[in-house]
Amino acid sequence: MAVTSAVRDPLITGGKTVGDVSHDISRHVENKPTRSWYLAMAISLVLFAYGLYCVCTVLWQGIGMWGLNKTVGWAWDITNFVWWVGIGHAGTLISAILLLFRQRWRMSINRAAEAMTIFAVICAATFPLIHMGRLWLGFYWALPLPNTFGSLWTNFNSPLLWDVFAISTYFTVSLVFWYIGLIPDFATIRDRAVRQGKKVRAIVYNTLSFGWQGGAKTWMRYEAVALILAGLSTPLVLSVHTIVSMDFATSVIPGWHTTIFPPYFVAGAIFSGFAMVLTLLLITRALFKLEDYITIYHIELMNIIIIVTGSIVGVAYITELFISWYSGVEYEGYAFYNRVSGPYAWSYWSMMTCNVISPQLFWIKKIRTSIVATFVLSIIVNIGMWFERFVIIVTSLHRDYVPSSWTMFHPTMYDIGEYVFTFGLFFSAFLLFAKFFPVINMAEVKSIVKSTSEGTQGTPREVDQTRH
């Protein structure tokens, strides 16, 4: 694995040794959390508690606590679901597809991205659960379980059922992939704990590492499993959002009934996923002082992916508009006319600005290598992607076929509360991860540092000069 080119920029800067890597990453697990960590955790927990109150009220009183109505049966709930699922795409893409394409720059970011994926999928899964009128039955009736109701079975025609399978498969594979990647790093922490004489930590991390000893055969199997899982995950990256898009694409509602949806949704998902990875990594990088591991080069590469996927999404938007006119279907035509100029036009134009125009700024090298600009734009992209789902769901539903039923949707504090709930959940989980798990894949990163444990090799600065 450790084949490095002398003419390429090193991916890890600062002349880090293998020992430095272990130390830099593991110390966050070993040391007491910083004050800023406590502050962030406190805020996350407050959000979580408020959200939990809203969730419980909705479960106790009924879905009527939300602003939904007879015409708009889904709004923030499914918007948030799709948004979170989309965010959950980056992790697997980075670890699986980029692994298969041997993009080694992914090594610094894949751990955090995968963790983010898992937490995002958990957050996403809360919405289809809470949005059910009868969660207490729905959570198991939606599964094809044997039952005493005779031949009563789930409806395999329903895209919602496909969602159940798609999301649960994706979650399982992502979780296994992520965990297997963590095993050697857990062993590293254990070894350090043994050396430091921390018995409890040693036992805990030994258990977490399944007693990893680092034998050559173990490593061989480990890498084989990683490749197999990468192979398994790759189609999932494409399938999950394809299936989520089919919730809409297979329906008859103008604005939903669109064959373009699967690729458009997958591109959008990667787009938003990368934006979220950037948001989180930029914070983690600053907080944990990981500038040498997550370099400007990483950020730039991710920004390039954002330009590409953002442009795909933009093309999709324009294609939709064109087809709505070109098809000559008055309902389709009106649905898009209404998106562009109706009462929810502000959300359409927010979406267009955030998703189509703003990522184009990354064509300028100065912007795509600027930490501040990247951070701001990554948040804007995520806002835009939220609006995309809101536009698709709400503006299509609120004025569909029969004009007598046209309504508006107004969110209540409980709609907002549910969203806040998932933020609380997500950030609490991410902070716990950052504290107790190594945020960067030490084992993999060690394979790309231009050094050995014996001493520094190569002189990165010279390479720099030859290149420029």
Add this chain to the structure above:
Amino acid sequence: MKDSKKVYWKGIEQLKNSSEFVKNANAEFAQPGPEEDLGHSRRDFLKMMGFGVAAASLAACEAPIRKAIPYVQKPVDVEPSLPNYYASTYINGGDYCSIVVKTREGRPIKIDGNALSSVTQGGVNAQVEASVLSLYDNSRLRGPKAAGKKIDWADLDSQVIAKLNEIAGKGGQIRIISYSILSPSTKAVIERFKTKYPTTQHIQYDQTSHYGIVKANEESIGSAIFPSYDFSKANTIVSIAADFLNSWGSTIENTKQYAKTRDVSDDKKVMSRHYQFESILSITGANADYRTQIKPSEEGAVAIQIYNTIASKAGRPTISGGIEKPNVAKAAEELWANRGKALVVAGSNDKSVQTIINAINDMLGSYGTTILPNIPVNFKQGNDAAMAAFVSDLKAGKIEGVIFLNSNPVYDHPMGQEIAEGLKTINLSIATGYKEEETAAAAPSIFIAPDHHYLESWNDAEPKRGFYSLSQPTITPIFKSRAAQESLLIWAGETNADYFEFVKNNWRNWFYTNQSMDFQTFWDKCLYDGIYEQPIQGSGSVSFTGDVNAAARAIASNYKSEGFEVVFFENGTVGNGSQANNPLLQELPDPITKAVWDHYATVSPKDAKEISFDESFTKFASITINGKTVKVPVLVQPGQTPGTIGLPVGYGRTKAGKVADGIGVNAYPLVAMVNGSLSYSATNIKFEITSENYQIAQTQTHETHMNRQTVIQETTLDKYQDGSFKEDHYQPMINTWKDPDHKMDPEKLSLWKGHDYKKHHWGMAIDLNTCTGCGACVVACNVENNVSLVGRDEVIKRREMHWLRIDRYYSSDAAPDDWKGLEDAAENPEVVFQPMLCQHCNNAPCETVCPVAATTHSTEGLNQMAYNRCIGTRYCANNCPYKVRRFNWFKYHDNKQFQDVNPAMNTDLGKMVLNPDVTIRSRGVMEKCTFCVQRIQAGKLNAKKERRDVRDGEVVTACSAACSTGAIVFGDMNDPESKVAKLLKIRPLYPERPLINDKESDNPRAYSVLEEINTRPNIWYLTKVRNKDTNKA
């Protein structure tokens, strides 16, 4: 031990062997322990705790008490779970309907029309359908009261009789105040009372008076009556502000007759032409072919204009005071051309206007053809002059005793406030209403002798001369009420005061003559049929003796168009307000405004420019009429004549009950006398829009159909007649590979062979041409299917639960591709009503998307909903193109939050109205129209018991049964002889598989809503045909 000399002491006390020690020597404890010492021992504590825990857990485990009491001895006629039907009569003031009451285990739960009656002909309206819930109104009186305190009937009778005798002894005046009384027996009771107390006068009034018409008829044709009209014989109908489908005259009968003239088919390609001249957009105006906006002050002038045009043709002198308005000349021409088949009616309560109308009808030869003065209608016998005299007498203290016979004039008479003042000092006041209403509340010392609800009582009625009907109790009186007639008889000193006997005797004396059967058989037959009708006597021909010149002068002097003008009207929901406490009516969307639970003033868009009326957000307006100011929210109403506002009566109740109290303002006191009768309009009023914001609850906020042809298809009569309308008829077609010009119906392209309907295939036809939008079907559906009522706040959140709604669309003046412009209704729009319910699609979008298969397709074509299986993802509702699915956002039953708005599911009394055949849906599940599957099931079981097939017409949905115009036809499409199959000309799409789902309708007017998405509904709509000149369309 034996040898041991040692003695062991327990202590020094034993050694001393003191008396103290000896006393307790054998006790377990030498010293008294805490058990004996204290009042409460440890054991007591444990006992108490044990009991407490047990009691607390028992209390926690206590199951709610359900009073399901089986019959110990089964009543003869009652089979548990099988309904019984009784013919009866709905009487509410002057409102009448011959009905059939469905009872289950002794509880009336549903009302249908009685087809045997030739007055109402099986028709009902929303008020009648809703009245079954009024029976279970929690604000009903539980028993008699005197001066606000409970009292025995015997005590009440003795006190009332003493007072009456005291008044009679000194010759004091007694008045009986009632609405129009339809019952001849009740009138006979009053006569008995008057015989006993000769100073008694009986005064009738109506909530909305027709006194002007009666007076005009007295002058014009010599009889002070309200005649029968026969709209079915009219080719040309001109109505000047008469809302004859909703509030004017015999509305159910009018609707029936009108529908006959509006019905078109391949065999009858003609229909009436209907002109309407009005200020508000009424239900009648919404159904007109030509509608002209006028001001209320112009009604007389329009009548004169029509008179003059016709008079010049008839060779009679013209009169002065006419006015040019669009369509007036055209209407007059057509009236003249259709002499003998024409009818002009006017809503005005002014005898002068009505005299002109009578003169027009006389010239047109309407008397004897479309107007039948030989069959007077008794709905409106009110006498404004007599009532005014009563009020002045009462104020002057000339009246000693007054009996409000089921009337509530303090609320619904313009001089109600003066009556209330007079009642404070009156010697004797009695009210017999079944509820304590404003009038009873206004008199501090009033005796309240509550009458039964009409479903609990015996009665008879004569809605039209010679047409009689009977009321019979369908439930034992729930409370300690007593028939008002019986009360009067008791107070009149009758020994046999049983009103049932009284009615029966009357019928024996009046009607049982020259019968070939014995009286009991005759009586049983009348009771079974609910009606008894005598042959029509006399002819309708009259000689016109009215003075049109005097009438024209009176019109000229009484009406001047000044400033803003107001029209008071009964809307299509609470009507005159007598049933305002019925939540079924409060939550029934008004046919025109689609507003619920709210009072409003209808204002034209021109006069409410500062109100966008987006999402029903509006402002209060301050309206000053005759010095009285009221504040009501503005409802921006297309079609309203600019410069006029409409103010519905029936709101502003203060003593009706929790449902109605506090909604809006009472408009009755704003009505004033003009030309000797009450005038339901006023000029020169002050109208100002204030800055106070409000949101009206409306079930439909988008007014236009956006020119969506696949939703609403309409054509004009001549296009229908020559068949050219089919060219405009939207039919999706696609090209095929065969050749570039080959097109075919995409519905025929399917890989899937569809459902097989081997036995039945239920279907429905809805005729947009005969649907008047009245809303009776909506209430009928609510009652039949236990549909939850959710209240104003939830309707504002757009969550009404109605399974069946009537979409009301206005036309727009914008070009078909101007989507922005199409969102706004025209100033004087054409209106179309479209009943919308689950379409029971054969390719149902809802069925495929449910993850748990909770909504599935039946073997009989129904799209069925398994509530128990539903997990509430709402995907089905999102994917329903017709948006007819309704979600239970909250628990609407047994929930204090909905107690006041949905008493039928939240109070013990209200729950008696529920249909036991239909499940109450729980929170979190989806529901929708089932095509009344419980009725289908009952019909099939009945047929099976009798070993035969279900007969056509045996199974009807509640909506179809309630539709007075026959616009909704339901039946088995697999039966080629069924009405629906014949109407739609059903033919199997694949002749080799006649029972397959794919049926095609050959009725040229039939279309499926949103045909191009290929949902293949089992409901066909019949294109609306307007009788307009095509070039103008």
